[in-house]
Amino acid sequence: MSATLSLAVGQIRRRPAAFAGLAVALFLAIAAVTLFGSLVAAQLAAPAAVRSVAVGGPGLMVIAGAFGEIAVLVALFVVVNALGFTLRQQHRDLALLRTIAATPRQVRRLVRVQVAATTVLVAVPGWAAGHLAARWFLAALQQRGMAAPGIRIPGTPLPMAVSLVAALLVGLAATAVAARRISRIAPAAALAASSTGYGRAGGVVRLLAGAGALGGGALLLRLAATRSADELDKAGQAALLGSLVLLVAVALLGPPAARVLAAVLGAPVRALAPGTGWLADANLRGYAARLSSAVVPVALLVGLSGTMLIMTRTAEHVARAAGAATSVTKASDVWLRQAELGLLVCFAAVSTVNTLVALTADRRREFVLLRLVGGTRRQLLRMLSVEAVMTTAVGVLLGAGVAVAAAGAFSRAVTGSVVPVVPGAACGWVVAGAVVLTVPAVLGSGLRAVGGSAAEVVGGERG
Template sequence: MIGMLAWGQLRRRPGGFAGLAVALTLAVATVTALGALLGAGGGRGEVRGPGVGVIVGAFGEITVLVAFFVALNTLGFALRHQYRDLALLRTVAATPRQIRRLVRRQAALTVVLVAVPGALLGGAAARVFLAALQHRAMAAPDARIGGVLPAAAVAAAVTLLVALAAATLAARQVTAPTPAAALADGSGPDRRPGVVRLLAAGIAFTGGALLVRLAATRPPAEVDKAAQATLLSALVLLVGVALAGPLLVPLVTVPLGRVVRTLLPVAGWQADANLRGHARRQASAVVPIALLGGLSATMAIMTGTALHAVAGPPGGATSATDSWLRQAELGLLGSFGAIATVTTLAALTGERRREFALLRLLGATRPDVLRVVALEAVLTAALGLLLGGAVTAATTVAFSVAATGSPVPTVPVATCLWIAAAAALLTVPTVLAAATAAMRQAPAAVVGSAQE
């Protein structure tokens, strides 16, 4: 019975599960590629760098961690699309345990649907990545990708565990309220984060602070270890930002909103009011931007600082192979972050159909609405960059102390401007496209259907 309900929701709301499906496909593909790379045959010849096993281990840990948070984010929006249906099930005697089983079954079915295409994509990616490693003498010249099936099976199992863990946490937003309260709020609650989430955020911030201290106290001869600690501290601190996002985003929104209101009194006032009113929900869109911006800027500033260091010969932090690996790692994280950003922004904007319709009935034209929405998207990107920038500042200062003895890192301004532009290009077109699609229907028809 629960399996039939889960499959029925997937068929009825494919758009709501699209983001989750893409994220899980990428997870299966990545783990398949890493597993196939680890099992590549051949091993003769001189190899530079950390070795395939170390590379696979580092990429695998980051993949599982980031995939979990992206799956949690995208699954949360999939639940928002069916929140009222799940609330109705609770009013007809469905228990919270049964709802959680239903959500887990939906996640498991999604993994089953994406396992084959993810495995095929992962097999192709493994061959491309192995060729790139061989070109840089980081893998044996005679290494070959053998059978992908065992790696694909492991990847499907790992992705299933990640999806089930994310589903268990995401289901809390449906089962926490009483059935009557859940039915009254048809789009999902907008509450403060719970104690468990705040505790996890505190642990992440504490761990990140300890890693920052570890990076700052490395001697100049161990600049490569300082680089590793810096990157890990940035990732852990950004996890803390993700967990505490519903509290941090409203705090940052207030001063930024005042600036926008001063510069653009009309559109800025409305954009700021909308962003404040949905600040906690908007945190879901801000966090992926913070992840992308924070990691990108950290890598860029850390590399620039290491290149200008005067602490002996180049080490792992400045070598070409290590820089390439960091860029590949950033590309992987960027793919997950882009998926989370696009799907979240599209879902948030699509939920505002009735709001847009009411504005148009009150006299606002479609260009007026799009102008305000575009400004909100710019504010969202700015919020993400500010939070990511705070993490970047803390981590790169620590690395600069270790590498140069000075707390002032070398900042590549042009690269940082490109990062900010990329965040805007990722958010603004996505929001405008989703808003345009949400306003296709006549305003009176949208308001009337919502009241029925």
């Protein structure tokens, strides 16, 4: 075990950039669980007289439970995505370990130790951020009459311990998903696979899992659509959970879907920019797995944000038409949903930036080869600009499809019609946010990736 720990720590020291995205994702997971665990601890530690005070809204325990559930699910999604890129950066190293007689179990153990070490490294700052966020969130709830005034965040370390255990469990679950392929294939095939992508067997399993997730998401949306008018909160939770499951399906079925959308969007791009547009389109369609990895975080951002915004606006529209205020339209609960949306957007934004920076930086060798055959830095940056715009467009379309499906199911329960009320301005800001996150992340990392000495990179320097 000591040798495995030494090797894991050595990899983290050697490739800190490869573990940065995973560290940020685990930091957010620890902070989120500490936040909502502290709220639960505050409620349980309060005197009986304080707990018995009537408050507006669903109550502190329900709020903490609902937020914590969604946060853990999204954290798992984001950590799996971040760990996938961490392993991709180490693919050749892990493949070499397989060729010198490392067993699949030893490789998986090494990855688990890496995840555990990264989790421990970010635990203290995650605890601090979560504790401060809990104090702020509790004060905001008390200001709105949704928590008793006498409740205070206790000094017990239990929420911190729970958050550490939760982050470790999320990380280990992500390890089981992300490390499966490299640890199971034959050693020679593992070394060859470092540059050839997913094999057929992995593709079949991925398609089957994606089909299962798609079916599960459809069942959840059907459950949301069939809720009665007095169960709007349950309909909203089912629709939101359904959108998460559909986004998992998008992640699993992403390569073929992304390739089709890229082909459709690529036609006008090739016509408008025959040189860089053609090359950008060829890159996106030729590396469907890479394109899918890039568009999934964008789809997560747009899908979750769009679902929340459209559901809230639909409920508000119905309440105004009926002249009544329901639990989904009261100002305090609207604020709660905005806070939940902010949490989800934070996770999605981190995933988007991490993924795009890692993907672009990993292409440094490709960029140098293009420079060696006559491409200039300006041409490469123009190509990356086109790729960034097309990647954003594909991600927005996939995320919008999920949002419309989920919000349509909710609208069916609220109004009897599958056509929801869409807040155009708010959704426009979501799309603008996706563009702001995506294009600078690609171009910023691209500026660094296209620089440096071509001879060094071709000679073996990966950067």
